Amino acid sequence: MRVRFAPSPTGHLHVGNARTALFNWLLARGQQGTFILRIEDTDLERSTKASEQAILDDLRWMGLQWDEGVEAGGSFGPYRQTERLRNYADHAARLLADGTGYYCFCSAETLDAQRKAQLAAALPPKYAGTCRNIPAAEAFARKAGGEPAVIRLRVPERREVAFTDVVRGLVTFHTDVIGDPVLVRSDGIPAYNFAVVIDDAEMEVTHVIRGEDHISNTPRQILVYEAFGYTPPAFAHLSLVMGPDHAPLSKRHGATSVREFREKGYLPESLVNYLALIGWSPGQNEELLPAEELARRFRLENVAHSAGVFDEDKLAWVNRHYLKLCAPDRLAELAEPHLRARGQVVGPLSAAARDWLEQVLPAMATSVDRLPQLADRLEAVFRPAGGPLESEPGLAEVASALAAELAGGLRLIDKDTFRAMAGRVKDRTGLKGKALFHPIRVILTGAAEGPELDLILPAIDRAAELSDSGLAPVASCQQRAQFATGLLNP
Numbered sequence: 001m002r003v004r005f006a007p008s009p010t011g012h013l014h015v016g017n018a019r020t021a022l023f024n025w026l027l028a029r030g031q032q033g034t035f036i037l038r039i040e041d042t043d044l045e046r047s048t049k050a051s052e053q054a055i056l057d058d059l060r061w062m063g064l065q066w067d068e069g070v071e072a073g074g075s076f077g078p079y080r081q082t083e084r085l086r087n088y089a090d091h092a093a094r095l096l097a098d099g100t101g102y103y104c105f106c107s108a109e110t111l112d113a114q115r116k117a118q119l120a121a122a123l124p125p126k127y128a129g130t131c132r133n134i135p136a137a138e139a140f141a142r143k144a145g146g147e148p149a150v151i152r153l154r155v156p157e158r159r160e161v162a163f164t165d166v167v168r169g170l171v172t173f174h175t176d177v178i179g180d181p182v183l184v185r186s187d188g189i190p191a192y193n194f195a196v197v198i199d200d201a202e203m204e205v206t207h208v209i210r211g212e213d214h215i216s217n218t219p220r221q222i223l224v225y226e227a228f229g230y231t232p233p234a235f236a237h238l239s240l241v242m243g244p245d246h247a248p249l250s251k252r253h254g255a256t257s258v259r260e261f262r263e264k265g266y267l268p269e270s271l272v273n274y275l276a277l278i279g280w281s282p283g284q285n286e287e288l289l290p291a292e293e294l295a296r297r298f299r300l301e302n303v304a305h306s307a308g309v310f311d312e313d314k315l316a317w318v319n320r321h322y323l324k325l326c327a328p329d330r331l332a333e334l335a336e337p338h339l340r341a342r343g344q345v346v347g348p349l350s351a352a353a354r355d356w357l358e359q360v361l362p363a364m365a366t367s368v369d370r371l372p373q374l375a376d377r378l379e380a381v382f383r384p385a386g387g388p389l390e391s392e393p394g395l396a397e398v399a400s401a402l403a404a405e406l407a408g409g410l411r412l413i414d415k416d417t418f419r420a421m422a423g424r425v426k427d428r429t430g431l432k433g434k435a436l437f438h439p440i441r442v443i444l445t446g447a448a449e450g451p452e453l454d455l456i457l458p459a460i461d462r463a464a465e466l467s468d469s470g471l472a473p474v475a476s477c478q479q480r481a482q483f484a485t486g487l488l489n490p
């Protein structure tokens with residue numbers, strides 16, 4: 001089995017296309033097949049190296065490594081269409097020679113006028129066939145004389161083109177609705193429907209898995225296979241990924257590209273696992289499974305042909321699961337850019353600061369959906385001491401008691417130290433429960449809400465002891481208590 005993902009490098013990798021890549025990858029991995037990556041860059045105006053690189057980078061980030069293709073090599077290369085122009089020209093020459101292809105000299109204006117006339121007559125627009133019957137010798141002479149021409153495929157009349165789509169079942173098109181498609185443009189650049197067939201045939205692709213937006217191209221491509229006597233591959237057209245309103249997922253729904261979800265702080269394994277669940281199910285009432293297990297269970301035949309809706313809440317649920325499983329050192333590494341963006345990390349991290357992050361972050365990861373929320377949780381550590389303290393019942397007493405308790409240099413380095421100290425503050429003030437812990441929280445973390453006190457206060461005091469760590473400076477609990485006392489008991 002040989003499958004391929006064939007992106008056009010004209011923008012970021014859309015999650016719908018990422019799902020197409022994933023389904024190809026799952027099939028290849030699960031069936032010991034070969035996953036090929038081919039770059040379809042024949043749209044010279046819109047293709048860029050930068051977006052090619054971004055697509056490769058996103059695929060690698062998702063862990064969808066390809067066995068053959070650009071940057072990986074293989075014996076069916078080159079894998080970039082602009083490096084295969086010779087193959088397309090040779091193939092076009094074959095079709096011109098046997099008459100299955102012909103030169104068309106119609107100008108853009110002529111074609112446009114014909115199209116408008118057809119639409120006005122309520123006819124489906126298709127090429128009128130003007131140049132179909134120009135005698136070959138005359139057409140070759142005009143072309144040799146410098147007249148610009150495209151090459152079209154002579155589509156057989158009054159015929160059905162049928163194929164059994166692995167996902168959608170039998171699909172039939174009548175050739176009478178298919179105008180003779182352009183195979184090669186006047187500048188010599190092949191059209192998608194031509195290049196894709198030659199490449200899939202030459203690369204010995206056995207299964208073409210792509211978005212259903214290509215389904216109307218498939219009969220045209222089958223006719224091109226026929227024109228060369230090639231056997232078409234199996235086709236599977238995946239339903240598109242929709243937004244919550246059942247319109248194709250687009251910018252107006254919010255994030256659409258792999259890059260954006262990556263920047264929002266989703267883990268690659270979360271996106272992969274979630275995308276696999278759109279229109280497919282691993283069965284046995286299980287959803288959260290590693291990619292290799294998804295691949296083991298994946299069957300193209302079980303992909304739903306109804307549209308799948310992208311549900312970011314569900315993605316967040318999947319991400320919570322993987323954040324909890326994430327190893328501390330990896331979590332620290334993944335979180336670092338987000339902490340840096342918030343000014344919580346300001347320089348190169350020392351080994352001690354890294355240890356600190358590896359201790360603190362896993363505890364916080366149990367209650368967040370996405371990586372940047374780890375920075376929200378850490379605000380309690382990095383908030384400067386003595387933010388505006390509203391006068392509240394108990395605040396002044398608790399501040400004095402805390403300052404007294406911490407004055408001797410006591411560091412709240414763990415849960416037990418904190419709990420013992422809180423017990424003594426309770427004795428000093430006579431306050432308990434919320435009346436005690438709310439003021440402690442406000443004074444020491446600068447906010448009414450945040451992570452568990454017995455988690456965050458040790459985090460604060462351990463960070464306060466670090467110096468030249470790469471973390472932003474952290475005031476100790478003692479400094480915070482003293483500052484608040486000064487403010488509240490003038």
Ligand code: GLU
Nearest residue numbers: 006007008040196210214
């Ligand atoms: N370059 C095409 C696209 O990105 C590939 C379609 C196909 O897989 O045949 O839509």
